[in-house]
Amino acid sequence: MTTGEAELTTEAVRTTPVSRTWLVLFALAWFGFWLLVMLPGQFMVVKLASVISPGEKVGVSSFLIAEMQLALVVFVPIIGWLCDRSRPRFGRRRTWALGGLILATVPFAFVGQQHSWILAAVLLGIVAIGEAAVLVSLSAIIADRVPVAQRGRASAAMGVPQVIALAGGMIVVTDLVDGVPESWMVIALLALVTPLPFLFAYREARPGERVPASHADRGRPRLRGYRDFGWATLSRVLVNVGNLVGTTYLLFFLSDVLKLRDPDSPLMVLILVYLGACALASWAGGLLTDRWRSRRALVAASAGFQAAAALVLALIPTWSVSIVAAVLLGIGYGLFLSVDQALLTDLLPDPRTRARDLGFANSAQQIPLAPLIGWAVLSVAGYSQLYVVAAVIMAIGGICVYRIRSVR
Known part of the structure; x- marks a missing residue:
């Protein structure tokens, strides 16, 4: 078509x-x-x-x-x-x-x-x-x-442009x-x-036509549908919060921990490495999740890659390790961008309220939790502890998807 x-x-x-x-x-x-x-x-x-x-x-x-x-x-x-x-x-x-x-x-x-x-x-x-x-x-x-x-x-078509933009x-x-x-x-x-x-x-179905439920929707009890959608939303929030906790203070990490005299240029290098890995992983993730019909395992893997990036920064704070962390973080977040959106779309509980339900998931993602967590941790500890906290948050987000029962 x-x-x-x-x-x-x-x-x-x-x-x-x-x-x-x-x-x-x-x-x-x-x-x-x-x-x-x-x-x-x-x-x-x-x-x-x-x-x-x-x-x-x-x-x-x-x-x-x-x-x-x-x-x-x-x-x-x-x-x-x-x-x-x-x-x-x-x-x-x-x-x-x-x-x-x-x-x-x-x-x-x-x-x-x-x-x-x-x-x-x-x-x-x-x-x-x-x-x-x-x-x-x-x-x-x-x-x-x-x-x-x-x-x-389609989710990769949504995620890859974010990196390019x-x-x-x-x-x-x-x-x-x-x-x-x-x-x-x-x-x-x-x-x-x-x-x-x-x-x-783009052409939509004619006004007034009711869009039928997808195969994933049919036969699923309404409450269970919202239960699974809620777990997917919680996973999205946690992974995004952990990612932001790890990236928001990266400039301060380069200047205060690595003691780089001009942290702006190294930061740009890390950003470019991160974005390149992110774009490739998002494109590949969209293909893999469609081919394997797997959503949960790939979302969990994306959270694992990002948690690993935060942990290596916490345990081995050097410039060379920062490059490795940027690659891991980019792979994890790129994979997450494409697969998580597909997972949420498959789990929409009611075909009549798709925009509303996706709106709640997208709205929850915008809640500014990362600055609060960063401020709380850095008030009493250092950047190593901050990245450990980020890793734990993202790992929990990856585990949450296994509470979902209606899709793979």
């Missing part, structure tokens, strides 16, 4: 494999979304705060990033509920994705022109609401349209574009343009 075919029955939509073109366009849509999500938290907000309020840049940047995370936590499940209940002629997922894209990119383009952090906060709050709509609708499309046998590849976007805003206002404008334009081919070509 090509991306542009329409007027298919609901059952045909659910059982017809998606094409490579469909997956490429789907990946482009996610690339635009990840530009909006990844770059502000990693670099752009900090740079903006240093221009708007140099004397209070730490507090201002922390507030702006926390504001966007909180908005996602609140609005993702709300918009998911609304998306499930709406029946626009253009298609409920496409309508919400396109509306959210416009709502996010237009104010995003003007954030860099602000001279007041309050006005920037207002615009970024609107951006986050738009991001929530895009996240909800694109995530639900995997469950609505992609057969179970291809969900690993971060690496490529950082190059754009640091090397290719001069000036803070121009960088926000360029990223907004890229984020708006790249999802459009998919959103205009």
